[in-house]
Amino acid sequence: MDFGFSLSPSSAVNLDKVDLSLYDRLAAIDPGIRTCIGCGSCSATCTASAYSGMSVRKVLLAMQRGRMQEVEKMLSNCMLCGKCTMVCPRGINTRRLILNACRLYANVEGEA
């Protein structure tokens, strides 16, 4: 029956149950990603954001909350153009972050 509205599933994050290993592994490879201040410069400049909602800030956030489908969706349109790297005030090597995230996403073992 269509009421014209529906209940959205709970978006609560239980940090005890979700998998945060990807973020930890990426931070182990490049500790620089921990310095993100979430300013959103990367989101504002992103070429792919119009297509997949890509934003490095949100990717980092989603990884820390275990929302991996969102990570995958956002990364799926990244063109690696490097604008996020250019504007990052913390000098985070975002291209390295993205490539490593793409590589390690499905628990593919390996060094940086």
Next chain:
Amino acid sequence: MIDRFANSGFHPFVLPFLVGMIFVLTYCFFGMVRIIWELPGKDRRRFFLSLVTPRTAWKNVKDIFLNCLIHVKLWKRNPVLGYMHSSIAFGWFMIILLGHIEVMLFLPERIRFFYYPIFFNFFVAEGESTIQGSVLMFLMDFFLLIILSGIAMAIVKRFASLWFGMRRTTRLSFLDSVGLYSLWAIFPLRLLSESFTAHISGGSFLTVPMNRMFVWFFGNDMNYLPTWWAYSIALGIFMIVLPFTRYMHIPAEMLLIPLRNAGIRIIHPRKGFARVQVRSCPGCGVCIDACPMSVKKENLKDCTVYLNRQIRRGNEKRIAEISDKCLLCGKCTEVCQVGVPGPEMRLAQRSLRKYSINPHYSNIQVDPFIDAIPTGTRVLYFAGCMTHLTPGIKKSVLSLLDKAGASYSVMDPDGGLCCGRPMMMAGRDEQAREMIRLNTEIIRASGCNVLLLSCPICYRIFKEKYKLGNIRIVHHSVYFNELIHAGRLKVNREEALKLVYHDPCELGRGCGIYDEPREAVSAAGTLVEARQNHAESICCGGSLGSITLSYEKREGITRNSVDNLMAGSPDAIVTACPLCLSTFNKYADVPVKDLATVLDEKC
């Protein structure tokens, strides 16, 4: 000439040489067959075809002679090192050649023993002296002297490389040292052994006086056998270790040159052409000083010479590290005497990487982009990602186009798709190709006949990978220079304004554009040159080529590059790349401007 061993034509001392020679020839033959076998079928056919095409065949012979024997490229770069290398290579070649001529002239039936030309003076006794004989003997001594001078320089260089203009050189591996010392030993031993037998076989200005001296010193002439043995053993050791040392570049380069002339490119990261490239690296270490990452003595082991060494050793961890760190500026290739393409080698290694998320762009519609371009557009300007982040460049380009009265439209006024080059630099060709397909569709649908670009990163991939038919792909530095020459842009030159032009890696070494930007800069002010310029300009350090180099580590690279540009104390740094611009802006003490901005200010 009389054959002293007329019955057998053999003496056991030749065995070490014979074993080494047979080993190295077999190794090289099978190595060559393997490499040709590993080439893709299309490339193999192309290679064989090039060998029978007179033009390329002649080019092969010429290049092998000039590069492998005379070392012309090295002469141009450093005459002292050039002399050192060509004296040994060409001198040795001449000795082998003259040895064969001697055998063919005097003992033609012995030519099938291939140690005869090498040890000719041991096997013959001089019956009567002829004019040909004396000329040949003179030439033998002459070239031996040349080689010995080269060897003497090599020994000095090993202990004082700075005298030869090399700040840093490679650390030798154990087998490299064995090869090196045996190579040094070969020629003095040859001189000694030929001198000991000079009263039997005859000799010339070098060997005859030495023979007299030895006879006077030792009192008899029975000492020659140990030196001939030592000479043969030194040759044998050198040839046995050769395949496992950097001296493998000697035979490998002779295969590399014809393959390169056939237009073959690296496809597989380790097999086929890549294998020849790795083997052709002489390990000289010129790339260490050239590498922009090596400032402050950092990353010394991440330059191309070490990449080649690690590939030879199969050290996967180091191969990945070295390949990911490189800025892909291409300077190592520029200074390399053999021309081993460092960036291409690294890109091939990067393409080995497996990813679990593979971006795709099938969800991106191109129609909105096509619809936004007015019909009848002649000049289509693609600003590209980097230019959008340096809007001053875009503004200047558009302003200049207006001033020149050009009919143009912008392909990505509110940001478009990426050109694909940054993705390709990460070794992800499949993704890059998809972006190329989308952009090609937009450009072809626009009906333009000139595609104008202000970013050399875009320009390079458009030039190399896009198939746009008759559409002219042009970088703004070239385009504006043409407009100035055609009189459509009137630039007021300010004599007192000193401008230095920085060659962006992708535009200069990448696409070979050096002169047009300089002409355009000269139209606005007085052009001064950096200390290292044109093909040897130093990367700004901002390159998207490096994946792992952190941004703190790049500061030293950028400062070094700025330092180099400030040699002529210019009033401003002019570049033609948005990425160089924003990188330099962080650390330069003088204003940094794009070429378009400089021209626009003076228009």
